[in-house]
Amino acid sequence: MDRRSFVKRSCLGSAALFLDHFGTSPSYSEDLIPQAPPIHVNEPQSTSISPLRMPGLYPGRVIEIADERSIVANRVSQPTIRQMLDQAMRELTGEKAVRESWAKFIQPRDIVGIKINPSGAPACCSSPEIVREIVAAVQSVGVPARNIVVYDRYAYEMDIGSYQVLVPSGVRVVGVQQDKLDASGYDPNIYCEANFFGEWETRSYMAGIVATGVTKIINVPTMKDHSASGVTGCLKNLGYGTFNNVHRSHRTPFSFTDPLIGVMCSVEPLRSKAVLHIMDGTRMVWHGGPLTQNQDFIHQAGVMLVGTDPVAMDTIELEKIEAKRSAEGAPSVWSRDPNSLTQDGTEFYQDAAKNLFYRQPHHIAAAGKLGLGISDLKQIDRRILRIRG
Numbered sequence: 206m207d208r209r210s211f212v213k214r215s216c217l218g219s220a221a222l223f224l225d226h227f228g229t230s231p232s233y234s235e236d237l238i239p240q241a242p243p244i245h246v247n248e249p250q251s252t253s254i255s256p257l258r259m260p261g262l263y264p265g266r267v268i269e270i271a272d273e274r275s276i277v278a279n280r281v282s283q284p285t286i287r288q289m290l291d292q293a294m295r296e297l298t299g300e301k302a303v304r305e306s307w308a309k310f311i312q313p314r315d316i317v318g319i320k321i322n323p324s325g326a327p328a329c330c331s332s333p334e335i336v337r338e339i340v341a342a343v344q345s346v347g348v349p350a351r352n353i354v355v356y357d358r359y360a361y362e363m364d365i366g367s368y369q370v371l372v373p374s375g376v377r378v379v380g381v382q383q384d385k386l387d388a389s390g391y392d393p394n395i396y397c398e399a400n401f402f403g404e405w406e407t408r409s410y411m412a413g414i415v416a417t418g419v420t421k422i423i424n425v426p427t428m429k430d431h432s433a434s435g436v437t438g439c440l441k442n443l444g445y446g447t448f449n450n451v452h453r454s455h456r457t458p459f460s461f462t463d464p465l466i467g468v469m470c471s472v473e474p475l476r477s478k479a480v481l482h483i484m485d486g487t488r489m490v491w492h493g494g495p496l497t498q499n500q501d502f503i504h505q506a507g508v509m510l511v512g513t514d515p516v517a518m519d520t521i522e523l524e525k526i527e528a529k530r531s532a533e534g535a536p537s538v539w540s541r542d543p544n545s546l547t548q549d550g551t552e553f554y555q556d557a558a559k560n561l562f563y564r565q566p567h568h569i570a571a572a573g574k575l576g577l578g579i580s581d582l583k584q585i586d587r588r589i590l591r592i593r594g
Contacts, residue, residue, distance in 0.1 A: 214246050237541050238563060241461045244399040248473045257421075258477040259470065260578040261513025262309065265585050267521050268293040268511040272592040275507040276487045283334040286509075289592060290338050290483070293511040296588055304345050310480045311421055313347030318419035318478075319355045322427045322442050322485075326366035328498040329488045331425045333371035335509075339423055339483065340373050350375030356414055358382060358446055381412045382449065391449050392416040397469055402456045409448040415475055422479040424515070428486035428506065429494035430526050432553065434462035435538040435566025437495050438522045439482045439515030440577070444469030455562055458546050463565040467572030470515065476577070482518055484510035491529040492557040499554055504529060516578025517585045519569045524582065533557060538564045 256262065270293045275285045294306035311317060319339055321331035336355060343353055353376045357363055360380020369378045381390040391410035400407045415422070426442035433455040434441055444466040445451045454461045470476060486508035493502045508525075512518050527537060535557035536545060547559045573580035 214248070238565075239459060241464055242399050242401060244397055244465065244468050246468065246472055247394065247396050247398070249395065255477040257310065257480040257513075259479055259513070259515055260517070260576075261480060263297060263513045263586075265514055265517050265579040266297065266512055267514070267517050267585055267587050268296045268590065269508065269521060269587060270296075270511070270590040270592065271506075271508045273507050274592075275509075276505045279488075279505065281332045281334040281487050283337065285592075286332070286334050286487075287338050289509050290335070290342070290511070292590060292592070293509060294342075296590060297511055297513075303342070307342045308346045310423075311343055311346050311348060315348055315420045316352045316354070316418065317343050317348055318414060318422045319343075319353065320422055320424045320442060320446055320479075321355055321357055321363075321366075321368070322425065322437075322446065322495075323357050323359070323362040323366040323368065324495045325427070325429065325490065325497065326362060328500065329427055329429065329490050329494075329503055330366050331427055332485050332487055333366075333368065335425060335483065335485050335487075336368070336372060339425065340376055343423070351377070353377070354379055354414065354419060356381065356412075358412065358449070359385075379414060381414060388449060390414070395472065397448060397465065397472065399461075399465070401454055401461050404453045406450055406453070409450045409453075409469070411472065411475065412447050412449070415447050415478065419478065422475075424479055424482040426482070426484050427488070427490070427495075428484055428508070428510075428522055428525070429490035430492055430530070430538060431462075431494045431564070432561040433460040433564065434466060434568055435564040436519065436523050436526055436569075438484060438519035438569075440466050440470050440519050440569065440572050443475065443479055443515065447475055457548060458543075458562050460562045460565045463568035464571045464575075466568045467575045467577060470572060470577055471575045479515070480513065482510075482512055482515050484518055484522065486510060486522075486525075489526065489529065491526055491533065492535055493554050497554055502557065514578035516569055516573045516580050518578075519572075520580050520582060520585060521587060523566055523569060530557070538566050540564075 395411040431437040489506040
């Protein structure tokens with residue numbers, strides 16, 4: 206018998222909750238985007254607040270580390286990744302020893318989930334080289350391989366990325382669902398409920414592996430633009446990678462990824478378990494995300510972002526993708542030009558001036574309003590490290 210107690214809370218739609226953010230960009234039009242409906246959340250009744258819950262131990266702090274040797278000819282160098290990750294973790298925590306840096310987040314008794322992003326494999330997904338280094342670091346603080354789980358929602362996407370044969374022996378690789386209609390891996394008691402477009406199923410349920418399977422989560426998103434949410438980073442990889450039935454939040458040309466992404470990330474126990482975020486920017490998708498295989502839109506950036514604040518990290522990611530799009534002559538992800546819209550996926554994947562939706566990069570600031578982190582660039586403690594070859 207499930208003895209957990211649950212609480213239901215409601216979040217108003219984006220226009221009511223986040224009205225002040227519509228001025229974020231001059232390209233953004235409040236009038237163009239319909240107001241999101243109320244979102245009802247059913248979550249466990251929390252008895253204590255974890256000090257590690259998002260935005261974590263270091264709100265607003267983002268370590269941005271780059272090394273041009275980290276990716277050469279589209280090959281990621283694991284020794285270079287190890288050096289980058291070690292230096293970033295020491296800078297984040299202020300610890301001299303790498304092991305002590307990891308011990309701030311992980312204890313030997315933990316069952317650690319490593320939430321990857323296999324979407325877009327094989328062209329751009331969470332690099333196995335980074336995943337292997339995270340596994341080694343978690344093991345260094347005393348967690349056995351059998352208590353480490355590399356996971357994502359879709360098993361078939363993990364199969365494309367071949368993670369089963371690319372992670373260390375003994376580490377479990379888990380896909381929450383085998384196909385888009387498989388709901389067996391989700392907790393029926395933890396959900397977000399909203400009716401966006403008159404869909405028949407209005408609930409999105411939390412993955413069981415997050416609800417009860419792991420005690421800590423290390424989030425490993427990739428640095429990508431996204432046709433509906435503007436970018437996909439820490440927040441979207443966690444929210445839309447934890448709950449099912451999320452495609453219903455966007456129907457051309459409109460997207461309710463704002464506010465749904467932030468609301469999902471605020472749901473317990475996800476918020477408390479996601480203690481560290483390591484964004485893979487070795488490859489940066491600046492158009493066609495999240496699924497593009499077009500190498501013309503994949504920049505070998507050689508960058509990694511590390512922190513505990515997903516909002517601050519995604520704010521930096523958004524700035525970097527916007528800068529790359531501008532340099533390439535592509536429109537801003539904030540653009541609301543109806544002439545840019547297309548319903549032809551092939552055209553979208555070939556033309557950086559086209560998009561499928563009115564994008565919602567505003568979901569990052571909205572998540573900040575929910576207390577998940579800091580979205581004001583002026584308040585972000587951004588520490589840029591360059592490693593020379």
